[in-house]
Amino acid sequence: MKIKNHRLYRDDDSPYPYQRSPNGGGTIDTRYLVIHFTAGGSAEQSVTWLSNPLAQASAHLVIGRDGKITQLMPFNQKAWHAGSSSWNGLTSLNSHSIGIELDNAGLLKKSQGKWKSWFGRTYPDDEVLVARHRYRLEESGWHTYTPEQLEVALEVSALLVRKYDLRDVLGHDDISPFRKVDPGPAFPMSSFRSRVMGRVEDEPDIYETITALNIRQGPGITYPSIENSPLPAKTRLEILDTNQIWKFVDVLDPVNKVSGLQGWLHGNFIRLKEEAHANG
Numbered sequence: 198m199k200i201k202n203h204r205l206y207r208d209d210d211s212p213y214p215y216q217r218s219p220n221g222g223g224t225i226d227t228r229y230l231v232i233h234f235t236a237g238g239s240a241e242q243s244v245t246w247l248s249n250p251l252a253q254a255s256a257h258l259v260i261g262r263d264g265k266i267t268q269l270m271p272f273n274q275k276a277w278h279a280g281s282s283s284w285n286g287l288t289s290l291n292s293h294s295i296g297i298e299l300d301n302a303g304l305l306k307k308s309q310g311k312w313k314s315w316f317g318r319t320y321p322d323d324e325v326l327v328a329r330h331r332y333r334l335e336e337s338g339w340h341t342y343t344p345e346q347l348e349v350a351l352e353v354s355a356l357l358v359r360k361y362d363l364r365d366v367l368g369h370d371d372i373s374p375f376r377k378v379d380p381g382p383a384f385p386m387s388s389f390r391s392r393v394m395g396r397v398e399d400e401p402d403i404y405e406t407i408t409a410l411n412i413r414q415g416p417g418i419t420y421p422s423i424e425n426s427p428l429p430a431k432t433r434l435e436i437l438d439t440n441q442i443w444k445f446v447d448v449l450d451p452v453n454k455v456s457g458l459q460g461w462l463h464g465n466f467i468r469l470k471e472e473a474h475a476n477g
């Protein structure tokens with residue numbers, strides 16, 4: 198797929214279905230991609246509703262459970278998908294993001310032994326994930342996404358991130374915490390985000406130690422240092438995992454002629470290494 202004049206096309210130059218929504222318009226300063234679920238019964242119903250002035254809502258794309266994409270707004274114009282929202286010092290994310298709606302019934306409740314959506318449809322157990330949303334105390338049912346839908350979402354998201362130089366992929370629940378729960382626990386946000394962003398920039402961030410620094414077997418000072426600890430200042434690192442302020446790192450430089458060290462160190466004593474544009 199490709200983007201021409203802020204519209205989505207297939208590789209053979211045929212356009213994806215396009216139905217301009219009246220709910221939006223005006224230019225945006227695009228920084229983020231925001232993922233939603235429709236909480237609806239079908240992609241067609243959601244496209245119809247998001248094209249209705251009464252909805253006062255829209256999105257740039259709706260992706261069906263079969264992976265069918267419909268575009269409702271050019272990517273350089275504002276769609277009303279985020280509502281009251283904030284992220285990283287920005288507010289009203291409609292003015293700063295592209296919104297993708299995934300056809301999904303959303304939160305499901307058990308009633309007489311069956312999982313039911315808010316609009317009364319029942320769902321088989323194999324389409325339901327039982328999980329607790331991070332803003333909720335109780336577990337509930339969440340309609341799962343289909344592999345076809347996630348694959349298409351991944352492809353179009355990577356394209357949008359590359360084309361519009363987007364900084365991150367966010368959930369509606371990230372930018373409107375407590376008010377919104379979509380795309381919810383059934384959406385694999387962490388792997389989706391890393392795959393989308395990873396396709397864009399394959400180079401991991403490189404860090405370096407600020408000072409000579411102990412490297413340990415676990416995330417805390419009670420864990421013993423590993424052999425060849427401490428690392429000298431300016432040792433280059435890649436962060437593989439995080440436990441609060443402790444970072445599990447891959448040591449990129451040999452230490453005492455030993456390569457491939459891995460272990461935990463305190464995150465206050467490392468910094469992002471400035472990119473070196475010239476070698477030597």
Ligand SMILES: [Zn+2]
Nearest residue numbers: 233234369379
């Ligand atoms: Zn939403």
